[in-house]
Amino acid sequence: MGNAHPTDLDTMTTHLRSDYTPFPYDIPTTDLLFDLKPELTTVTLWLEFERKNDEPVPLVLNGEHITLQFISLNNEETPLDPSEYTVTDSTLTLHNPPESGMLHIITTCTPNTNTSLSGLFTTGVHLMTQCEAEGFRRMAYFPDRPDVLSTYTVELIADKAAFPVLLSNGNLIETRDLPNGGHMVTWHDPFPKPSYLFAVVAGQLACLEETITQDGAEKLLQVYVEPHDLPKAQFAMDSLKASIRWDKARFGLPLDLERFMIVATSDFNMGAMENKGLNIFNTKFVLAHPETATDVDFEGVEAVVGHEYFHNWTGNRVTCQDWFQLSLKEGLTVYRDQEFSSDQLAEGLSPDAATSARAVKRIDDVAMLRTAQFMEDAGPMAHPIRPNAYEEINNFYTMTVYEKGAEVVRMYETLLGRDGFRRGMDLYFKRHDGQAVTCDDFRAAMADANQADLTQFGRWYEQAGTPTVRVTSEFDANAQTYTLHFAQSNPPVGIELKEANLIKAPLHIPLRVALLGTDIDTLIELKQANESITFENITAEPTPSLNRNFSAPVSIEYDYSDDQLATLAATDTDAFNRWDAVQQIFARAIVADMLEPVFSHEQFDTFRSLLTDESLSPAYRAQLFTLPSFSYLAQLVSKCEPLDPQKLFAARERASRALSKQLQIEWQSLYSTLEPKTAYAYNGVAAGERALRNLALRHISSAKPDTTTTQYAAADNMTDRIAALTTAIHEGQDEALLNDFYNRFEKEALVIDKWFTAQAANPHDANITATLQKLLAHPAFTNPNPNRLRSLVFAFCNANPAHFHATDGSGYRFWAEQVLAIDAKNPQVASRLARTLEQWRTYAEPYQSLMREALQTVFNAPNLSQDVREIVGKALG
Numbered sequence: 065m066g067n068a069h070p071t072d073l074d075t076m077t078t079h080l081r082s083d084y085t086p087f088p089y090d091i092p093t094t095d096l097l098f099d100l101k102p103e104l105t106t107v108t109l110w111l112e113f114e115r116k117n118d119e120p121v122p123l124v125l126n127g128e129h130i131t132l133q134f135i136s137l138n139n140e141e142t143p144l145d146p147s148e149y150t151v152t153d154s155t156l157t158l159h160n161p162p163e164s165g166m167l168h169i170i171t172t173c174t175p176n177t178n179t180s181l182s183g184l185f186t187t188g189v190h191l192m193t194q195c196e197a198e199g200f201r202r203m204a205y206f207p208d209r210p211d212v213l214s215t216y217t218v219e220l221i222a223d224k225a226a227f228p229v230l231l232s233n234g235n236l237i238e239t240r241d242l243p244n245g246g247h248m249v250t251w252h253d254p255f256p257k258p259s260y261l262f263a264v265v266a267g268q269l270a271c272l273e274e275t276i277t278q279d280g281a282e283k284l285l286q287v288y289v290e291p292h293d294l295p296k297a298q299f300a301m302d303s304l305k306a307s308i309r310w311d312k313a314r315f316g317l318p319l320d321l322e323r324f325m326i327v328a329t330s331d332f333n334m335g336a337m338e339n340k341g342l343n344i345f346n347t348k349f350v351l352a353h354p355e356t357a358t359d360v361d362f363e364g365v366e367a368v369v370g371h372e373y374f375h376n377w378t379g380n381r382v383t384c385q386d387w388f389q390l391s392l393k394e395g396l397t398v399y400r401d402q403e404f405s406s407d408q409l410a411e412g413l414s415p416d417a418a419t420s421a422r423a424v425k426r427i428d429d430v431a432m433l434r435t436a437q438f439m440e441d442a443g444p445m446a447h448p449i450r451p452n453a454y455e456e457i458n459n460f461y462t463m464t465v466y467e468k469g470a471e472v473v474r475m476y477e478t479l480l481g482r483d484g485f486r487r488g489m490d491l492y493f494k495r496h497d498g499q500a501v502t503c504d505d506f507r508a509a510m511a512d513a514n515q516a517d518l519t520q521f522g523r524w525y526e527q528a529g530t531p532t533v534r535v536t537s538e539f540d541a542n543a544q545t546y547t548l549h550f551a552q553s554n555p556p557v558g559i560e561l562k563e564a565n566l567i568k569a570p571l572h573i574p575l576r577v578a579l580l581g582t583d584i585d586t587l588i589e590l591k592q593a594n595e596s597i598t599f600e601n602i603t604a605e606p607t608p609s610l611n612r613n614f615s616a617p618v619s620i621e622y623d624y625s626d627d628q629l630a631t632l633a634a635t636d637t638d639a640f641n642r643w644d645a646v647q648q649i650f651a652r653a654i655v656a657d658m659l660e661p662v663f664s665h666e667q668f669d670t671f672r673s674l675l676t677d678e679s680l681s682p683a684y685r686a687q688l689f690t691l692p693s694f695s696y697l698a699q700l701v702s703k704c705e706p707l708d709p710q711k712l713f714a715a716r717e718r719a720s721r722a723l724s725k726q727l728q729i730e731w732q733s734l735y736s737t738l739e740p741k742t743a744y745a746y747n748g749v750a751a752g753e754r755a756l757r758n759l760a761l762r763h764i765s766s767a768k769p770d771t772t773t774t775q776y777a778a779a780d781n782m783t784d785r786i787a788a789l790t791t792a793i794h795e796g797q798d799e800a801l802l803n804d805f806y807n808r809f810e811k812e813a814l815v816i817d818k819w820f821t822a823q824a825a826n827p828h829d830a831n832i833t834a835t836l837q838k839l840l841a842h843p844a845f846t847n848p849n850p851n852r853l854r855s856l857v858f859a860f861c862n863a864n865p866a867h868f869h870a871t872d873g874s875g876y877r878f879w880a881e882q883v884l885a886i887d888a889k890n891p892q893v894a895s896r897l898a899r900t901l902e903q904w905r906t907y908a909e910p911y912q913s914l915m916r917e918a919l920q921t922v923f924n925a926p927n928l929s930q931d932v933r934e935i936v937g938k939a940l941g
């Protein structure tokens with residue numbers, strides 16, 4: 065059963081933000097000696113402690129799934145008397161410690177039975193750690209909380225043949241051989257850090273390395289991967305160098321260590337981890353080669369390498385006081401990685417092309433936010449970006465904390481300007497370098513650096529839910545005035561529903577607005593529940609372009625006429641709102657009449673001219689013609705009526721077929737004109753051309769079925785090959801391609817993940833149940849890592865609505881079985897899957913009852929982890 069231990073109902077605790085108290089001791093230094101063995105690792109800890117106040121107070125350390133072997137004070141050889149301390153399942157308490165001293169504690173843990181991938185675990189022939197949020201306590205007794213910063217020295221001992229590479233944070237101090245084939249390596253990290261940023265890696269890894277010079281100092285950059293993956297590491301290295309340059313140029317932030325290491329593992333719950341100087345990554349976000357990685361994968365590698373690197377300042381040099389402040393580091397770092405990616409896409413382009421490239425990135429980010437974060441914010445897990453309570457912190461690495469958190473950071477920039485934002489950042493580091501602080505400290509730095517009043521802005525940290533801004537307009541032709549009325553509202557959601565008499569005060573909302581047909585383009589700062597603004601000298605009724613570039617993470621309600629949407633789609637100079645107008649046209653047709661979504665001739669004319677408008681980049685046109693996702697449409701439907709997923713899916717399909725049919729000539733012509741003329745290279749422009757061409761492929765494939773097989777065979781890159789494979793099998797064509805693909809890429813785990821996904825997410829597989837069973841029994845699915853689980857189980861449950869929502873409930877029963885099976889090994893991954901059904905109340909019958917049944921089955925299961933219990937409990941709540 066691994067390290068995933070069952071939880072009693074009695075031991076479930078809710079952690080409250082309001083309970084925060086500082087740790088009563090300083091821990092100036094932490095010295096660790098790891099004797100690394102997969103079956104039994106021994107960890108020796110020397111913990112220096114100094115009481116902060118006069119009053120004696122027990123010293124309480126966290127520790128889980130570890131065995132205490134020895135404990136003494138001040139390096140005495142005789143162990144402490146057992147009456148002087150107490151050990152429980154989760155703590156070690158020293159009842160009467162002296163005011164200061166050195167604790168010497170030896171513990172053991174068993175990495176090869178740790179299937180939770182938190183703490184020290186085996187991955188292939190290697191050993192690695194994951195400490196955020198609370199994994200350090202699975203190796204040693206320690207104040208495992210982000211506000212205890214300590215300076216670490218780490219000695220690693222291991223068999224040299226089995227573990228030739230031994231890494232930890234900071235700088236390499238010493239390497240020496242030991243008798244009996246062992247070796248020992250010492251690392252010292254000069255920067256005090258919380259335990260969640262600690263890391264150890266031991267293994268047989270190959271290394272790509274380069275040196276750079278920054279401010280006259282040489283820095284060593286290393287990317288460690290499995291030896292056979294070395295040819296796929298260069299792009300991660302290039303992304304790291306670009307990130308280092310960008311942070312210096314944009315924020316004046318240098319790389320502060322002599323060396324910076326990235327290590328890739330195929331067993332990882334999340335994307336990557338920002339351990340100080342030793343980032344550990346899911347292989348998915350390190351390995352990139354044209355033959356095995358798609359454009360989206362390349363983009364992901366660049367973004368995640370950037371994200372983890374940027375954490376070095378926003379997260380590591382300045383960290384969080386407690387886990388409720390998680391968005392302090394995550395929202396800010398996502399904002400920074402978004403800006404980095406946007407600048408990378410724009411690099412080297414003409415000013416117009418650069419603006420358009422930035423818009424493409426913005427649209428991608430907002431589409432994801434509006435699909436997944438808005439949904440979260442309307443469901444049982446809704447929480448403010450700074451939550452007030454949690455049962456399991458691992459459940460709060462959410463779209464809200466990350467993506468809405470980034471939008472809140474972006475609003476500072478919108479309100480204060482690029483330079484004002486930079487002044488705020490400079491002051492933040494000046495004040496707080498080396499500290500563990502709060503979201504309020506960040507807001508105070510932004511306000512003080514700009515003499516701005518951001519008091520009301522603080523409500524963004526307090527309220528859950530997506531605010532709605534309802535906009536109405538009045539045009540007075542005689543007076544030549546145009547008035548916009550704004551009404552903001554944000555009714556209680558999620559846990560807020562339990563608070564009696566909760567009044568959510570108005571937010572400070574920066575709304576960029578233009579009036580098409582005039583030269584008005586302005587930033588309006590909404591601060592009250594209802595307010596109006598009147599524009600003078602308006603001679604003809606304009607079309608308002610609201611919340612341009614998505615200046616605030618709100619939902620805008622304005623009753624656009626079809627003509628106004630067409631005007632926005634044809635003429636809005638804000639590329640985001642132009643895209644949004646086209647999306648609204650699609651959504652309206654699909655949602656308004658789920659029986660027969662129809663587009664008018666005029667609308668097809670609009671579509672045709674957009675699709676063939678060469679002044680619009682191919683990347684942008686691909687976004688314009690990507691229909692709103694099923695989940696986004698589901699939210700729109702469920703605002704008005706209980707959701708029938710089958711009906712919605714069919715309506716979306718019909719809309720897609722209408723686009724195929726009515727624009728067939730255009731699709732076919734695009735497909736040929738966009739034929740690649742040069743060998744594959746990853747860059748935004750070429751990726752955009754491939755995206756549009758592969759969208760065209762989907763629209764022409766029923767009329768011209770040979771195109772897919774031809775493209776599949778001719779492809780010199782994974783983007784085109786997987787697009788052809790997916791299109792072909794979704795059209796019900798040719799098992800042979802699937803087999804060919806498997807045989808070609810059998811040894812490439814990340815590519816085989818794509819093979820599983822293509823099948824599990826196939827909406828047109830009439831025998832999906834049999835397919836799933838076959839895939840579950842496939843040898844490549846034995847002992848699946850989290851990536852493999854995501855490629856099959858999550859792909860089916862989250863990306864195959866037509867089959868997941870089978871009317872007999874078989875999809876939901878599959879979900880329940882999988883949640884429980886995964887939970888026995890890896891609660892973090894199980895609780896992600898558990899979230900799939902949290903919207904159950906928005907569904908029509910019979911779906912709703914069948915979903916509730918499945919949730920109840922999971923909730924009643926014995927030995928449920930705290931992770932899954934919190935999610936399912938809140939869903940049923």
Ligand code: 0A1
Nearest residue numbers: 196197334336337338458461
């Ligand atoms: N801080 C990392 C994400 C991360 C969070 C938790 C983890 O284990 C529970 C692992 C990684 C980031 O934002 O990239």
Ligand code: ZN
Nearest residue numbers: 371375394397
């Ligand atoms: Zn992060």
